Amino acid sequence: MNILVIGTGYVGTTTGLIFCEMGYRVTGLDVDTRKIKALKEGKLHFFEPGMEELLMKHHQAGNISFTKETEKAIKENDIIFICVGTPMGEDGKADLIYVKNVSEEIGRYMDDYKVIVTKSTVPVGTAEKVAKWIESSQKKPISLDVVSNPEFLREGSALKDALTPDRIVIGTSSEQSRKIMRELYKNFHCPVVETTPKVSEMIKYAANSFLALKISYINELSRLCDVLGINVKDISKGIGLDHRIGAHFLQAGLGYGGSCFPKDVNAFIQTAKQHGRSLSILESAVKVNEEQPVFFLDKIKQALGGTVENKTLAILGLSFKANTDDTRESPSLLLINKLLEEKAIVKTHDPVAKTDLVPQYPSVLEAVEGADAIILCTDWKEYKEMELSALKAVMKQPYLFDGRNMLDKKLVDSLGFHYVGIAI
Numbered sequence: 001m002n003i004l005v006i007g008t009g010y011v012g013t014t015t016g017l018i019f020c021e022m023g024y025r026v027t028g029l030d031v032d033t034r035k036i037k038a039l040k041e042g043k044l045h046f047f048e049p050g051m052e053e054l055l056m057k058h059h060q061a062g063n064i065s066f067t068k069e070t071e072k073a074i075k076e077n078d079i080i081f082i083c084v085g086t087p088m089g090e091d092g093k094a095d096l097i098y099v100k101n102v103s104e105e106i107g108r109y110m111d112d113y114k115v116i117v118t119k120s121t122v123p124v125g126t127a128e129k130v131a132k133w134i135e136s137s138q139k140k141p142i143s144l145d146v147v148s149n150p151e152f153l154r155e156g157s158a159l160k161d162a163l164t165p166d167r168i169v170i171g172t173s174s175e176q177s178r179k180i181m182r183e184l185y186k187n188f189h190c191p192v193v194e195t196t197p198k199v200s201e202m203i204k205y206a207a208n209s210f211l212a213l214k215i216s217y218i219n220e221l222s223r224l225c226d227v228l229g230i231n232v233k234d235i236s237k238g239i240g241l242d243h244r245i246g247a248h249f250l251q252a253g254l255g256y257g258g259s260c261f262p263k264d265v266n267a268f269i270q271t272a273k274q275h276g277r278s279l280s281i282l283e284s285a286v287k288v289n290e291e292q293p294v295f296f297l298d299k300i301k302q303a304l305g306g307t308v309e310n311k312t313l314a315i316l317g318l319s320f321k322a323n324t325d326d327t328r329e330s331p332s333l334l335l336i337n338k339l340l341e342e343k344a345i346v347k348t349h350d351p352v353a354k355t356d357l358v359p360q361y362p363s364v365l366e367a368v369e370g371a372d373a374i375i376l377c378t379d380w381k382e383y384k385e386m387e388l389s390a391l392k393a394v395m396k397q398p399y400l401f402d403g404r405n406m407l408d409k410k411l412v413d414s415l416g417f418h419y420v421g422i423a424i
């Protein structure tokens with residue numbers, strides 16, 4: 001069985017590589033010339049720990065190849081994973097244009113039975129649409145099955161998440177494709193949920209939304225903790241030890257960002273609306289998430305005498321979380337824009353992510369030089385290990401705002417800083 005992944009972004013590339021690890025021959029197809037050129041040389045076009053090494057290994061062994069030749073790639077492969085983007089449309093719904101385009105290409109070029117697997121995060125009912133799009137562009141009827149097999153990897157730990165997942169969800173109504181999917185995943189040691197495409201599609205949205213909800217819950221609690229003089233970390237620990245609640249995704253901060261939670265929570269809300277129902281609990285989670293950077297900005301202004309105008313502020317961290325260069329929906333960029341609106345002078349640093357919004361410096365020391373305050377926005381390990389005394393020596397004022405609650409307040413204060421976290 002040969003595997004084709006369509007879309008060589010985070011999900012497509014990871015999916016391709018994990019199946020190489022399982023002994024399959026994989027082709028990656030993309031319309032982006034720059035990405036394909038890099039991948040063909042064994043180079044990764046995004047930052048993800050450990051992935052470039054694995055790519056090089058399978059590239060050199062001849063297990064993975066990359067192409068822009070759609071027709072040939074579709075004809076030569078039996079199992080096709082759709083891994084294209086499903087960004088948020090203007091109405092908050094998932095925009096399925098890339099999935100539709102790919103489906104029509106598959107229909108146009110397939111010449112024997114194929115299993116089409118949607119790895120992209122797609123709304124309930126999309127598997128049926130994909131089948132219709134494919135069938136309506138076939139020159140003559142050729143059988144196919146569409147399987148929903150959502151991806152649960154996190155950026156920054158993509159390989160580990162994809163190679164050792166908590167579960168695999170396979171949604172199909174055909175016995176033939178179920179057998180093929182079982183065979184594909186036979187060497188994974190985790191529970192496999194076999195279900196219908198609709199259930200599978202909904203599981204993905206329900207999981208992401210639940211995690212986003214957990215984050216918004218602790219973030220809203222953090223605002224109450226702030227006025228009550230309670231350290232929110234003590235609350236996270238105290239409730240997280242209850243196994244029914246669990247300690248994960250209870251870190252208060254600047255709010256969730258990234259290419260998934262914001263768009264998926266919104267799309268799920270829209271799915272409910274389309275069917276005459278509401279997901280009001282998720283609407284609240286979105287509102288809390290939008291308010292959280294504003295809450296933090298107010299704390300910053302309060303500490304700096306009521307305004308940030310003409311203050312030099314060093315933003316540390318641009319990516320939406322550590323270990324990725326992805327800045328999509330990053331709370332850091334949101335905060336930078338708000339600070340610029342309030343006429344602050346903003347400088348920045350990130351170990352890998354880039355921005356054109358404000359001057360970016362190659363070292364933390366250069367970024368904080370002459371600053372009135374450091375604002376920590378991303379939980380990079382190197383920011384936890386910064387030589388704070390050396391930074392203080394080059395700053396105008398020693399303010400440190402920790403938007404990720406990642407430093408030890410007592411220690412930072414003892415070095416002469418004025419430390420402000422999120423309810424800490």
Ligand SMILES: NC(=O)c1ccc[n+]([C@@H]2O[C@H](COP(=O)([O-])OP(=O)(O)OC[C@H]3O[C@@H](n4cnc5c(N)ncnc54)[C@H](O)[C@@H]3O)[C@@H](O)[C@H]2O)c1
Nearest residue numbers: 007008009010011030031032083084085086120121151155
């Ligand atoms: N990024 C994540 O951590 C993650 C995790 C789980 C699920 N997902 C979901 O997986 C999907 C893909 O996410 P991503 O982050 O990998 O997206 P991405 O934007 O990084 O990559 C998508 C790729 O698809 C390519 N593409 C678009 N149209 C194409 C076509 N007609 N033919 C060939 N290639 C085409 C694009 O050029 C791009 O390289 C989304 O639905 C997303 O919600 C993402």
Ligand SMILES: O=c1ccn([C@@H]2O[C@H](COP(=O)(O)OP(=O)(O)O[C@H]3O[C@H](CO)[C@@H](O)[C@H](O)[C@H]3O)[C@@H](O)[C@H]2O)c(=O)[nH]1
Nearest residue numbers: 151152153154155249250251253255256257258260320321
């Ligand atoms: O306690 C926490 C945990 C996370 N975050 C933030 O939440 C966002 C998302 O983080 P994370 O979930 O680790 O990253 P993603 O790579 O976006 O992964 C999510 O989105 C993917 C795409 O759908 C799913 O596959 C993953 O299972 C899901 O965790 C980031 O801004 C984090 O800083 C917090 O603020 N507090």
